Amino acid sequence: MFKRSFASKDRVTKTVKSAKRSFREDVKMRMQESWDSPLETPLTSPIVTMLxxxxxxxxxxxEDVLSRSPFFEAVLKGQFLExxxxxxxxxxxxxxxxxxVLEFLYKGDYYPRLVHNKRRASWELENAQDIHGTGGRGSSEATxxxxxxxxxxxxxxxxxxAAEKYGLEELKRLSLRKQGLQSGIPxxxxxxxxxxxxxNTPDTDSRLRAHYLALIIRSRKTFKRSGTMQMEMEIGGKLFFDLFVAMSNHIDDLMEMNNRSPKGF
Structure with missing residues (x-):
């Protein structure tokens, strides 16, 4: 399930090279290719209320916008306007x-938007607040x-x-990339x-779960000093078994690399 040392094209910390179009434009194009009605099409379908x-x-x-989600399409299919x-x-x-979710369905992104910094050749969050909640417009807090x-x-x-539940693969990809840009989280x-x-994800999920395992491994010095981590590990659960497997694989990879290195270096 988890790739060795988390070497994956979905790894959220990887720097992205300059692209000809923004991430939002790329998502928008993918949405238009996969859906019958493009986002620019006038919206004339009935209004659906949500509680x-x-x-x-x-x-x-x-309704047409909501129906772009397989989940909502199935829910609305059995309802009649009469x-x-x-x-x-x-x-x-x-x-x-x-x-x-609704902002993504209408606009292809949600605030704070993901923007590409051409000068740095990297992705960042638009007008994002820092961890102290200052700066930026609206709410862009990480939590x-x-x-x-x-x-x-x-x-x-x-x-x-939520994107997993509603069958929105592009939203999963977008939210994972955004989460990879967050820092200073307790x-x-x-x-x-x-x-x-x-x-809230299936056992077959190899992106968000792997992201957390990799994050804990990278921050292991902080977690080793954490009483919270000790209490959580005593509770147990699949998360910590996966973490043990991931760390074991990581150590095996390091030992293998060391054994392949020329002697004397």
């Missing part, structure tokens, strides 16, 4: 995450309070898991987010 979270926050979206306006109930979802978890987790992880938030990722 989100335990407070039943009200959202609205065009019986009244179509409605989708999402009591276990977070309003902020649904907002990100959210998730009511179902009862704690703070990384927002992009929640978006990724240990407890990383571990809580990792557990959320494991609880």
């Amino acid at each position: 989100v979270g335990h407070e039943q926050r009200l959202f609205a979206a065009h 019986a009244g306006p179509k409605q989708v109930d999402l009591p276990d979802e977070e309003p902020e995450i649904i907002s990100c 959210i309070f998730h009511s179902r978890v009862g704690g703070i987790i990384l927002r992009d992880t929640a978006v990724y898991c 240990v407890d938030v990383i571990l809580r987010s990792a557990r959320y990722a494991y609880d």
Whole structure:
């Protein structure tokens, strides 16, 4: 399931070379190629109401836009306008995450947008706030309070898991790349987010789960000093078995590289 030393084309920390078009334009083109109606097509389909979270926050979206998700397409297929306006109930979802999903469906990205810095030949978040929450426009904080978890987790992880649920592969790719740009995240938030990722992705997922395993390995000095990490490991779970396997593979790779090195160097 996990590649040796996490050498993968999906690795989020990899620097991306200059491209002829922006990431948003690339996503938009892919969406247009895979969907019958391009984003520029006038939206004339019926409005669908959405009740989100335990407070039943009200959202609205065009049926054609929502139907670009296999999940919503299946839900709406069995509803008929003769019986009244179509409605989708999402009591276990977070309003902020649904907002990100809808923004992606309409615009091909969600705030803060991913932009390409041509001078540095790298990707960055548009007007992103720092970890202290200063600067930028609107809310671009890396974390959210998730009511179902009862704690703070990384927002992009929640978006990724929502994209998995709603069958939006491009949104998964986008949210993973954004999460790879975050830094300064506390240990407890990383571990809580990792557990959320494991609880809301299939065992076949080799991107978000591998991202967390690689992150913990790279930050192992910090995690070794963490009492939170010790308590989490005592609880156990598949996350820490996968982490053990990943670290064992990493050590094996290092030993193999050392054995292949010419003697005397």
